[in-house]
Amino acid sequence: MPLARPTRQIPEAAWTSGIREMTEPWKGALGCLGVAVFFAMTIGIISWQALEQSPEEWVLRGRAGGVLWERRRGALLLRALPAGQTVAVIAVGGVPAAEPPPPRDRCWHDRGQFCYAWEEDAELRLSLEPPPAPATECYGVHWTPLRPDVMLKDCFSMANISWYGGASVRAQRWPLNGAESPAQPFVSGDFGKNPAGYGPVLERYFLGSTGVTVTVAPDVPLVLSLESDRHFCLQTPAGSDAVSLRYLLCVSPDIAAAHRHVGSQLAGQARALPDTALLGSPIWRYYGPAGSAAKIKRGLRSLAKKLKRHRLQEGVLALGESSTAILAAADHVPSERRKRHASARAWDPSLIEPLQLSITLSPYTSIASPLFLRWLRDGQAASYCLSLQPRFGDCLVPLLTTWKGRLCARLNVTSELALSWYLARAQHLRQVLGAAYVVFEGAEGNVFLERAVPPPAELAGDRYTAALAAALAALGNATIISAGAGSSHLPFFVQMSPLHSDWSHAGLKGLIPSVLHYSLLGYNFFIPDAVGGSLAGDTPGDPELYVRWLQIVTFLPVMAFGTPPWLCCDAWVLNLTRQCIQRHRDFVVPLLLKYSEEWLGSGYPIFRPAWWLSPTDPTAFTVEDEFLIGDEVLVAPITEKGQTQRDIYLPGEGHLWMDTNTARVFDGGTVLRNYSASLAEVPVFVKTS
Secondary structure, eight states: OOOOOOOOOOOOHHHHHHHHHOHHHHHHHHHHHHHHHHHHHHHHHHHHHHTTSSSSEEEEEEESSSEEEEEETTTTEEEETTTTEEEEEEEEEEEESSSSBBGGGGGGTTEEEEEEEEEEEEEEEEEOOOSSSTTTTTEEEEESOOOOOOOOOEEOOTTTEEEEEOOOOOOSSGGGOOEEEEEEOOOOOOOOOOSSSSBBEEEEEETTSSSSEEEEEETOOOOOETTTTTEEEEEEOTTTTSSSSSEEEOOSSSHHHHHTGGGGGGTOOOOOOGGGGGGGGOOOEEEOOOHHHHHHHHHHHHHHHHHTTTOOOOOEOOOOOOHHHHHHHHHHHHHOOOOOOGGGGGGGGGGGTEEEEEEEEEEETTTHHHHHHHHHTTTOOOBBOOOOSSSSSSEEEOOEEEETTTTEEOOOOOHHHHHHHHHHHHHHHHHTTTTSSEEEEEOOOOOOOOOOOOGGGGGTHHHHHHHHHHGGGOOOOEESSOOOOOOOOSSSSEEEOOBBBBSTTGGGGGGGHHHHHHTTTTTTTTEOOTTSSBBBBBBBBOHHHHHHHHHHHHTOOOOOOOOOOHHHHHHHHHHHHHHHHHHIIIIIIHHHHHHHHHHHHHHOOOOOOOOGOOOOOOGGGGOOOOOEETTTEOOOOOOOOOOOOOEEEEEEEOOOEEEEEEEEEOOOTTEEEEEEEOTTOOOOOEOOO
16 A cells, blocks of 8 residues: 655635736746646656666566566577577467566476466466476466467467477478468368368477477367468467467477477377388389279279389288278178179289288268168168267267268267277288288368367367277288377378379479478388378379489388379389389398387387577588488488579588598588489488588
8 A cells, every 4th residue: 555645735816816926938938847746757768768777677587597577579488598599489469468467476486487367368377397408497388268268279380490390381391381271170181181281290399490399288279370471379279168278388408408308298108109111112003903802903903014014023912992892792792602703703802912901991980881881771870980969859960071072971980889890801801902001181171160069078179089099009010100299109100192193282292391290200111102102283293303302202101102103203213223223222221220219119210300400500401402311321312393403401510421422522501502313313421421
């Protein structure tokens, strides 16, 4: 309470009479004096605010850094000490953040946490958290809305910082700064259904070039937006009931240390390898006749003979979902009908040896199939399919969606009965068809959100994808899935999204950014799209595109083909394909096996960006057309149409790199300008020191 001070009031009459008795010059002088005093006070207040009141104030300070409030923008600053470098700028949304309220006394006395509270909007709690490594410091950020209609939103600036991780996008970028995506649920998706959505591999982890990481709590309903070269924003869903926004900020000495300390441990320690025999086996996708089981069998035998004729007889013949279903249906034909129709006899995998077979399944069932109709008739549809509780009545109704142009129901992964049936069916088909591998498509997405229906808690976000992946682990390590969210530790190969047959970031230019994105998030064992791309492009059948694509996948885990080289190009491309397959087996696979062991122990990515060896060089942060295999091999292919030379960044100052084509040696930390690479060559460098 302010102190009461005695005041000497001037009688009103004396004051007014004195004014009346003044002469006009004195009155003017007094008026000028009042104006001068007013301006002097105004300037003094402004000067005090500018000089005495700092535009920034410390909120929470640790040993290696701290969080400040920036008054002008209403933003949180994460700053590293002792240099005081700002490593992240977080613009606060959802509250009137230009001027923070007084701190809450109850939560800052121990210097380990700090609170602000906007009484009608939200509370912000910042806390020092246990670090994952001695050189890293972490801060917890916890927003709590105080009204149900408050939507919390924090935007991370992209000015002078490159960001990686998060979600895959249709035209993949490295870093994410150049990507654009509207605000939408942070859930894996199918680009075929939603080209503007997020792709099949994503994690709640973002990595900045200043050594900062952002990890969002797994149980937070999250919406993400990417605004090209401005910022990316984390926010809570609109219309939700008082949902908190929680994430962890960590700062390390540099970007490579940040990922080693934080990102590489996302999946924990229980990592397992998939079947590494697939690494040396090219995949040949079957696109032949598929009208009947007999046609498929003849088509597979024909493809196997052609591969043998062209001396490409080893690898895997991959059947799509439709062809798998036709062969599976033929397997159920009664024995007496098989005798009458010899062409319908059971598939014999020895007909394509030494090639192996892979089959494809999905968690979708057409509503026109006999299986679904039987479930409906027996009242079991809700047990096997995701279902909704109608507003009126007590009977669950299957939730319908589309899959490959058909109206379908989706497998209920929360039902033990449904999962047991599904796994048994997959095991049976693999056995009767003699398949070495099983591909599971359609694992991504949340059909509840697609239908604008609130999902049950057990299937919120990407929990469907995670639950299905965990169940499929029971089938062993010869499994290929189409999506990954919280499952990088499981022994799977991941099938990359289809790419366009062109030179854009939705085609060839997006391949290396996708490789770096998958590997950064822990998904090192992936199968890239078929050489040349599997989606229609502007230049179908472009031999140059085919060759440049082939040169890149030579250095990836698995080489996959849709169009065989003898159908695409001239004979020299067929010879080049043989050479690339042999180089993949002799040179690349041993490297992958070596760094697989390192991944098992440390979680470090196998395919690494240039900044892995140059974590403080700004030039390395935006290199998106090169990648490292471990620490010792650099691949720098051509990704521009018509070019036979390119600039190559050699990371690692103090190291030496030898060109495997010419045996010339160059210093690390330098850029080779206009380095030559003919159509038959791909620049590959080996670190010699």
